[in-house]
Amino acid sequence: MGVIGRILGAPAATTAIGQAATSVAEVFTPNATKGMQAAQEAYLKALEEFGAEFQHPRDGWFDRFVNGLNRLPRPFLAFGTMALFVHAMIDPEGFTRRMVGLNYVPEPLWWLLAAIVGFYFGAREAHHIRMRPRATAAPAAPAPAASPAASSAAAERHDPERRAVEGANPALEEWRRRDDR
DSSP states (O other): OOHHHHHHSSHHHHHHHHHHHHHHHHHHSOOHHHHHHHHHHHHHHHHHHHHHHTSSOOOOHHHHHHHHHHTSHHHHHHHHHHHHHHHHHHOHHHHHHHHHHHTTSOHHHHHHHHHHHHHHHHHHHHHHHHHSOOOOOOOOOOOOOOOHHHHHHHHHHHOHHHHHTTTSOHHHHHHHHHHHO
């Protein structure tokens, strides 16, 4: 007992050798704990910096103007579509000329319009989905245990191909019986 302590000198010397070995090992392999602490500090500093941007709300005329513009596309699309129906009833010939004119719009421009509208509404919907509070679902009640024969019969009712190849492959049948349990 205590042979290593007597060989190396004392417990203090053993501790010093252990710390030296740890320091040498950290030269070749970084300390994971210190790396996680440094990453956490960098993350908190970045959050603090980004949070400082929103400390003082901007209620200038330009911000109010842009917020108003951001609210216009949906009503314009909705009321514009209804206006097209009204225009078709009031002036069918003018409406027809305009619709024929749309045939001359090149296809890449239609794709661009679809991308803009799709990304606008898609990003808006994604934002609302991300901000929706998540409801936790109640755990499902366990299903009552069924006998292997009953579950096999139920599987055969739902899988007609299974009935057709019954007995064709004994190993497959054994696997299916084991899987049904």
